[in-house]
Amino acid sequence: MFKAAIVGCGDVSIVYAEAIAALGAEIVAVADLDHAAALKLAQKTQATAYFSLQELLAQETIDVLHITTPHDQHIDLALMALKAGVHVLVENPLANELDQAQRLLDYLKENPQAPKIGVCFQNRYNxxxxxxxxxxxxxxxxxxxxxxxxxxxxxxxxxxxxxxxxxxxxxxxxxxxxxxxxxxxxxxxxxxxxxxxxxxxxxxxxxxxxxxxxxxxxxxxxxxxxxxxxxxxxxxxxxxxxxxxxxxxxxxxxxxxxxxxxxxxxxxxxxxxxxxxRTQNSAGRTYWGVSHELLIRDFYGHLDSAKPFWIGPQEALASLRMAKALY
Ligand SMILES: NC(=O)c1ccc[n+]([C@@H]2O[C@H](COP(=O)([O-])OP(=O)(O)OC[C@H]3O[C@@H](n4cnc5c(N)ncnc54)[C@H](O)[C@@H]3O)[C@@H](O)[C@H]2O)c1
CATH class of the missing domain: 3.30.360.10 (Dihydrodipicolinate Reductase; domain 2)
Structure with missing residues (x-):
């Protein structure tokens, strides 16, 4: 059974908690800088609460980290987990800025054996x-x-x-x-x-x-x-x-x-x-759609494969570039 953790225990994290539980993986730990948010999700998932990802990675052995923090935190947290040998599924957009996203792409280029990383564009599963x-x-x-x-x-x-x-x-x-x-x-x-x-x-x-x-x-x-x-x-x-x-x-x-x-x-x-x-079947908001669970299941299904996950950082860069070009 895969051992998972969630960093960022805000609004969208509950969708992850439900989806991970539904596919039979175990949420062993959650982390949030906001202690109350971490403790609340920990109680709901029966996981251990941490107040930073550094602390979580130092104490726990996990297979997958789900990053559900604000955009400006995505890249630092993803790099921290990949360097610790942990697979990463990060929420979208990939980053708040293109140069942040590029840091991750550079790391992946220099480290082709890095663990897997996927980006949550769940509407592709609608x-x-x-x-x-x-x-x-x-x-x-x-x-x-x-x-x-x-x-x-x-x-x-x-x-x-x-x-x-x-x-x-x-x-x-x-x-x-x-x-x-x-x-x-x-x-x-x-x-x-x-x-x-x-x-x-x-x-x-x-x-x-x-x-x-x-x-x-x-x-x-x-x-x-x-x-x-x-x-x-x-x-x-x-x-x-x-x-x-x-x-x-x-x-x-x-x-x-x-x-x-x-x-x-x-x-x-x-x-x-x-x-x-498909109609709503989770605690998520209706406008998020109901495909988070399908993407998360597919990501776990690919963890043992040699190929990168099909919706990775390079794929996620396209929409980020469209938004940034318009600005
Ligand atoms: N795929 C979708 O449909 C979908 C839907 C909702 C949100 N999202 C994405 O999910 C992310 C989170 O959105 P939200 O609405 O749940 O945000 P939120 O503000 O409700 O929750 C974010 C949580 O992360 C915590 N946090 C911030 N920095 C941290 C750090 N360095 N370490 C640990 N915890 C930290 C905050 O304290 C907060 O509790 C965003 O990137 C958003 O775009 C995607």
Whole structure:
């Protein structure tokens, strides 16, 4: 049985606690600089609480570390664990800044035998993503013409005042694009190919007196193939709308919104196919989706393989670069 630990015992950590327990691994330790947060998660998971990762690694023998801290801590903590011989699954975005991410990539290049590292882009495991990759890889969709994506959600001032790092550029490296829309940016480039050019704007719009990160953004991405995608996002809406990605292929109009809807063009039968998304089954928030567990299970399933995990730091760099280019 794999022995796991979690560093960062805040909001998202409970999703990890549930997923790790569900796959039969043991959470032996948790760590947080905030003693109350560490003790609370330790009690829930029957694990030992530590108040720093250094202390945890000195005292425990673990196979996997899950990093669920603010973005500016991801790289230092990941390097600390890898150097201690521990596999790492780190939350997204990979880092708050590109030069931080580069430190990790340099280390991995110089240390090809380092333990495994994965980055949590769980939406690649959604039904909509999996069902779309199949016809895409088989070439059934024809030529891509373009795409549109939107993330229109709501975040109140309480969201930032409860965890101030989320609204501080120096810690989070950005707002909407880094914290909420990073999954949508990742999917856009995964479906349409690498992005070579970025135009657009970001704005604070709301809560400018308490945050210095963007609350809204619009962007126009040019992909390596020459086609374009456009993006609009805001956290200033009065309620959450479902994330939407619409892809315009020669043979089908494809919409990812609460599942996948494929409207085939010029096909006599089964003109519209719909694949509903899985529904919530964990303590996580609905807008995080329900695929954390699938990614975590897949990561553990690959720990004994010689190959790197398929969503590693290099893969995670693409969406981070898109956000940073827009800034
Ligand atoms: N994949 C997703 O859908 C998803 C969803 C939510 C959050 N996240 C990511 O998870 C991370 C955490 O988000 P959150 O909302 O749970 O944050 P949070 O603020 O609720 O929790 C973070 C915790 O980390 C602790 N911490 C900070 N620095 C530390 C350090 N050096 N060592 C130990 N503990 C430390 C804090 O005290 C806090 O308790 C972020 O990177 C976020 O982007 C991803």
């Amino acid at each position: 039904v909509s993503s999996v069902e779309l990759r199949r016809p895409l890889e088989e070439g059934e969709l024809g030529e891509i013409r373009g795409a549109y994506a939107s993330v229109v959600w709501t975040r109140t001032s309480d969201y930032y005042s409860a965890k101030p790092w989320r609204g501080q550029q120096i810690r989070s490296g950005g707002g909407l694009l880094m914290n909420q829309a990073i999954h949508t940016l990742d999917l856009l480039q995964w479906f349409l190919g690498p992005v070579t050019k970025v135009r657009g704007e970001v704005s604070t719009d709301k809560y400018g007196e308490i945050i210095d990160v963007e609350h809204s953004a619009h962007a126009f991405f040019t992909h390596e193939s020459g086609i374009s995608s456009s993006f609009y996002g805001t956290l200033a809406n009065s309620r959450h709308r479902s994330v939407e990605i619409e892809l315009d292929w020669e043979n089908a109009l494809v919409k990812l919104k609460d599942g996948l809807t494929v409207t085939w063009i010029n096909r006599a039968e089964s003109q519209v196919e719909h694949y509903p998304e």
